[in-house]
Amino acid sequence: MSRYHLVFVVNGRKRSVRVESNQTLLDVLRNDLHMTGVKNGCNAGDCGACAVIVDGRVVNSCLMLALQARGSKIVTIEGIGSLKKLHRLQKAFVKEGAVQCGYCTPAMILTAKNLLDRNPRPRTAEIKRAMSGVLCRCGSYAKIIKAIQVASSGDLA
Amino acid sequence: MAFRSLKAGIGEMMKFTVYLPRSQKQALTYISKARRRVFLLAGGTDLLVRIRKGELKPRCLVDLSHLRDLRYIKTDGNLVKVGALTRIADLEDYSWPKSCEAFRQVAEKFGGPSIANMATVAGNLCAASPSADLLPILLCLDSRAVLRSRKGDRVVRVSDLLLSECRTGVRPDEIIVEVQFETPPTSALCVFKKIGRRSALFMASVSLAAFIQLDRKTKRIMQARVALNALRRNLPQRSKLVEASMAGKVLDRATIDEAASELSKELHMVSDVSGSADYKTEAAKVLLEDQLLYCASRLGER
Numbered sequence: 405m406s407r408y409h410l411v412f413v414v415n416g417r418k419r420s421v422r423v424e425s426n427q428t429l430l431d432v433l434r435n436d437l438h439m440t441g442v443k444n445g446c447n448a449g450d451c452g453a454c455a456v457i458v459d460g461r462v463v464n465s466c467l468m469l470a471l472q473a474r475g476s477k478i479v480t481i482e483g484i485g486s487l488k489k490l491h492r493l494q495k496a497f498v499k500e501g502a503v504q505c506g507y508c509t510p511a512m513i514l515t516a517k518n519l520l521d522r523n524p525r526p527r528t529a530e531i532k533r534a535m536s537g538v539l540c541r542c543g544s545y546a547k548i549i550k551a552i553q554v555a556s557s558g559d560l561a
Numbered sequence: 562m563a564f565r566s567l568k569a570g571i572g573e574m575m576k577f578t579v580y581l582p583r584s585q586k587q588a589l590t591y592i593s594k595a596r597r598r599v600f601l602l603a604g605g606t607d608l609l610v611r612i613r614k615g616e617l618k619p620r621c622l623v624d625l626s627h628l629r630d631l632r633y634i635k636t637d638g639n640l641v642k643v644g645a646l647t648r649i650a651d652l653e654d655y656s657w658p659k660s661c662e663a664f665r666q667v668a669e670k671f672g673g674p675s676i677a678n679m680a681t682v683a684g685n686l687c688a689a690s691p692s693a694d695l696l697p698i699l700l701c702l703d704s705r706a707v708l709r710s711r712k713g714d715r716v717v718r719v720s721d722l723l724l725s726e727c728r729t730g731v732r733p734d735e736i737i738v739e740v741q742f743e744t745p746p747t748s749a750l751c752v753f754k755k756i757g758r759r760s761a762l763f764m765a766s767v768s769l770a771a772f773i774q775l776d777r778k779t780k781r782i783m784q785a786r787v788a789l790n791a792l793r794r795n796l797p798q799r800s801k802l803v804e805a806s807m808a809g810k811v812l813d814r815a816t817i818d819e820a821a822s823e824l825s826k827e828l829h830m831v832s833d834v835s836g837s838a839d840y841k842t843e844a845a846k847v848l849l850e851d852q853l854l855y856c857a858s859r860l861g862e863r
Binding site: 408424425426428447448449450452455461462463464466467468469471472474475515533534536537538539 | 574575576577578579581602604605606609610613622624626627650669672673674675676678679761762
């Protein structure tokens with residue numbers, strides 16, 4: 405089985421990985437680059453837990469071959485905020501209690517960030533639509549929507 | 562490494578080689594010389610799922626996803642030309658004329674936004690199934706696909722390209738490069754709606770696209786094209802009976818009722834995971850009435 409050389413930028417840093425042809429982007433991010441914030445929920449594109457941002461667009465990393473990310477800029481949850489300085493979405497999620505088990509949270513934050521980057525003051529219907537690709541088994545949806553509204557309102561520092 | 566066996570979770574994919582062409586020419590040369598059947602990878606939202614389920618067992622994939630010259634939406638004279646690798650999300654972002662609401666309507670309910678960011682027009686066409694949401698729209702716009710091989714291009718009507726479920730007339734040495742259709746005139750309206758088990762992230766139980774053009778003076782129907790996601794043989798098709806029943810008439814309640822009645826004669830829905838045949842048959846008639854009423858209302862506003 406031949407190995408391929410994958411070069412791409414992850415969270416602002418150029419990375420070079422030897423990958424197999426049938427490895428998905430999810431697999432490489434989690435297992436080769438140890439970005440375990442990217443979750444494997446269903447491995448079929450149905451749950452959105454694997455969401456990452458590729459070249460400015462949120463995608464399901466379980467449905468992308470790693471090789472398809474060659475030359476691309478990837479953002480995972482590890483690239484959003486830091487322990488010392490949370491992103492306003494992260495602050496809002498904490499403030500509004502939008503995290504229960506936390507499994508969907510990385511995908512929710514990334515998807516919400518992608519929404520706010522493109523539409524800084526979304527209406528509720530637009531938030532629901534943008535977030536419709538990520539499922540939350542704990543049912544935190546109402547608080548997640550509220551957190552996004554709070555984050556987009558500019559009330560948080 | 563012990564962790565490797567856990568890495569892919571459910572259904573690790575079988576091993577295959579991947580060819581990464583940098584141009585259409587490279588891609589076409591490769592597939593024309595391939596001794597075994599190659600599979601073309603575009604968005605991957607359908608292909609990877611089917612490989613993982615074991616439905617497809619490719620030895621080789623050709624990754625077309627980086628051929629950026631195949632990602633565009635443009636007008637050329639009276640034609641709208643959509644590149645094969647245009648994402649569904651691109652269809653939503655484009656400024657369509659008022660006569661063309663269908664693309665925004667389909668993109669809003671196409672999986673979730675992340676799926677719409679990945680899935681491509683050509684990939685949806687090649688899926689050739691009742692859950693391929695673009696197909697009813699492409700059919701009622703009387704679209705054509707441009708197929709390219711090293712020998713040159715050929716243009717085929719999308720309706721002729723869909724042979725049976727999951728099977729199209731694209732030849733092994735060809736790739737779809739473009740889908741094209743005539744710009745809907747201002748006296749027309751093209752709409753799409755799908756219904757299913759949820760309000761998002763759902764496969765269509767029934768979906769319908771309609772293209773209605775009214776004569777400006779008489780308000781009679783000049784052209785009516787109606788396509789459903791499945792009519793016979795579980796394949797997206799236009800309903801000739803519905804279209805014939807509407808030609809030359811005013812788009813009123815009587816015409817709509819007759820259209821729904823004609824649809825029943827042609828519908829042969831199958832029961833599957835998206836719904837029972839009985840439900841889908843009834844839902845299709847209701848959806849037809851709903852969309853024709855919507856068209857009547859929107860066209861009446863002009």
